[in-house]
Amino acid sequence: MITNDRASNDRASNDRASNDRASHGRAPLPDPASLLPPDEPVTLLDDDGGLTEVDGYPLDLKEGDLRDLYRFMVLARRVDRQAINLQRQGQLGVYASLRGQEAAQVGSAFALADADWIFPSYRELGAALVRGVDPGQILQLFRGTWLSGHDPYEHHFGLLSIPIGTQALHATGFAMAAKLDGVDLVAVSYFGDGATSEGDPHEAMNFAAVFDAPCVFFVQNNAYAISVPLEKQTRAPSIAHKAVGYGMPGYRVDGNDVLATYAVMRRAVDRARRGEGPSLVEAMTYRMEAHTTADDPSRYRTAQELERWQAKDPIARYERFLLAEGLLTDDFRQAIDAEAQGYADRMRAEIADAPHGDPLELFDHVYADPPGRFAEQRAQLSRELEDRE
């Protein structure tokens, strides 16, 4: 069993109250040792699905929740496979698969309250499902019918963000605003290991810490940024260690363990909700598919490596747990499979051959108050459209 509680690690913490940095009425700076991630990622489920609870990461899940975690992971995998197929059939221009990261996405998103927000990257179909976003809407971006298909305010799920890590700042600003309003919500940004080299996540974490914003930075460390492995991305002991530099706790979790991901995320989210500030969660996982359907991973990783991670499959591991708990009945499994098939069929029906909208709509959403020349250009496109007929 891994001990994670750093409470015993309080050497020198008492001296810090007397640090000579002007505090401007803020809480004293934390003891850096108290912010450090554990030596090993938090794991609750072993490979055989055996559960070992860890101090500080209580599981408050009921049977229905345990089933839901499984349900969302299976849905995510099925919908993901359908999306890859749709791309191969020429229905999507490109698609970024999440296979292998189901536990990281579902476990983390499951830890949020309805009022909370997610600011995703482009690989977050699993998290989107948990938030109730229609996967067909998510795929509009990849089909190219429009640049986004869902209403962020409906499910508190931001637009998919392609410029790496830029969405982290939006989560920070959103959380700053909610805090100003005294509204109880936590804003979570999702980004990958590669994004931690960018400037925006750095600025987002620093701002969040300085303003004590109710944020969680959820990093899916899936081992590669397209082809570049983590060791070429950073020389930090881990991504979670970077949190210490911002004065926030860094948590590390086995991202292929849905229960551990949930529990660690819950700790981070609860902490933010209590007004104790932001934190960083690094989920160790692995992208089983190519970066996108346009990528050829055989050029940068081995079949053996893939096999090693296949053995850690997040859904298979969780199935073993559910079986042992008597929760994975044949009826339940069949019901989930049927639901997943239904999702995939609906998504296919929604996105296959989905037409783009009226080309004249190009002018409709650029400005609330468009410039006069839009009328001329709209008229021009209108004439061009007539000429095509």
Place this chain on the structure above:
Amino acid sequence: MTITLAQALNTALHDAMEADDKVVMFGEDVGTLGGVFRITDRLQERFGEARCFDTPLAEAGIVGSAVGMAMYGYRPVVEMQFDGFTYPAFEQIVSHVAKMRNRSRGKVSLPIVIRIPFGGGIGAVEHHSESPEAYFAHTAGLKVVTPGTPSDAYSLLRESIASPDPVIFFEPKRRYWLKEEAQLPVTTEPIGRAVVRRRGTTASLFAYGPMVRTCLDAAQAAEEEGWDLEVVDLRSLNPLDTETVVDSVARTGHAVVVHEASVFGGFGAEVAARVSERAFYSLEAPVLRVGGFDVPYPAAKLEEFFLPDVDRILDAVERSLGF
């Protein structure tokens, strides 16, 4: 009463924050210090640290967090301390601020104002005198405005803050101390309208921001030559008031566009193109552009050789009239 352009901006921020508690002002040194140019002077004292605050020194962070705050429902006004320090925020501005409404099919509105003191002429050190307006005027989804007078500074800033669209608000830093007799609050022409600052018949000068004053000085000097120059203050680069521009050229037949930015690929090219498209038969001569040379902004002791001045403007007028 006599007000400076800087005071007008400060009052506009004050009045906007007074009128709407969702207006927040943040950036580097805007709190306790009141901004390096004192444009945010006493705002923190008046509205508290929650609504006027200093941020860490990070321009992408300032603009990116403004995006999140605007998504939530605030109306952030942010300050880029100097033109040359806007570039770290370029990605947030171009990829998110400008595009969010369109990407979300109109569901997300970002009422953000990004204030940028711009232009040279104050003997500043490197990176403190740039004119990057063309980058932003070229970017769909942004409005770009710049006042040339204290009254406009007040009115345009109030309108920008009230705008549902994001606005890049360029402040002509060498005109911060420009004075005018005016009573605040004042409402001038709306964003998207150019204003004829001086009626004339000989030729039209088109300018914005810091060069409006310089063009008015040129027009005055031109009287000695017997030239009666018209000066048009564009005020708003995007949207651009083509009608007022064309109307002016229709009356004078000669057009000279003036800005501090390097001429090549500069905003003057857009004005020149619009004039040639819409007022071709009114033109007695090609549209001429007056600007900085196509070199990086020079060291302070050399800026007077780089920047357009009365002589360079009148030289262009002479070339146009002699065509």
